Amino acid sequence: SQTIHQWPATLVQPVGSPLSLECTVEGTSNPNLYWYRQAAGRGLQLLFYSVGIGQISSEVPQNLSASRPQDRQFILSSKKLLLSDSGFYLCAWSIGQGETQYFGPGTRLLVL
């Protein structure tokens, strides 16, 4: 069976510090991978998605970046965090046509 891992579960970072969130998927090959951000009580905002190694599509221009160094690894990064980067970050995967997405447990980021 497939599983998706995200870490850390929670993170408190000062403004201006760097960020690295990691997501890994097990039990499937060549998945589509996604990063979403969710503000408290709001919907999901698609940040990045990837259909293969090294292939990253950015949906929202901002101070975040994503990388996919391996088939089942997706990393979200920032060089300098802003207060507005606080939120719930969710990684997801899909296969085939991608109409069904499976989410990881998420990372709660608080930037102070």
Next chain:
Amino acid sequence: GQSLEQPSEVTAVEGAIVQINCTYQTSGFYGLSWYQQHDGGAPTFLSYNALDGLEETGRFSSFLSRSDSYGYLLLQELQMKDSASYFCALYSSASKIIFGSGTRLSIRP
């Protein structure tokens, strides 16, 4: 562009039936999905409509009408554990899904 609209909050009584509506604007899409998210948790997939009509999965049913740019999620025999946020989502292209802002369902005993 693409956009989805759904009510921000809905309240219902345990054991009753509730319908959560979703209207959308898009130039083209493959299907409409529904996801459930409990407080503090991650979204989980509920259903997907590629074609017009009703899809039934246990107590949950989902409907799509492309001509009306409209869909809904129907929850029957409501249980307290159904209290959660529900998101409709458009499966558009290139393996990409656009989510609505979510409907918070509160269930009273």
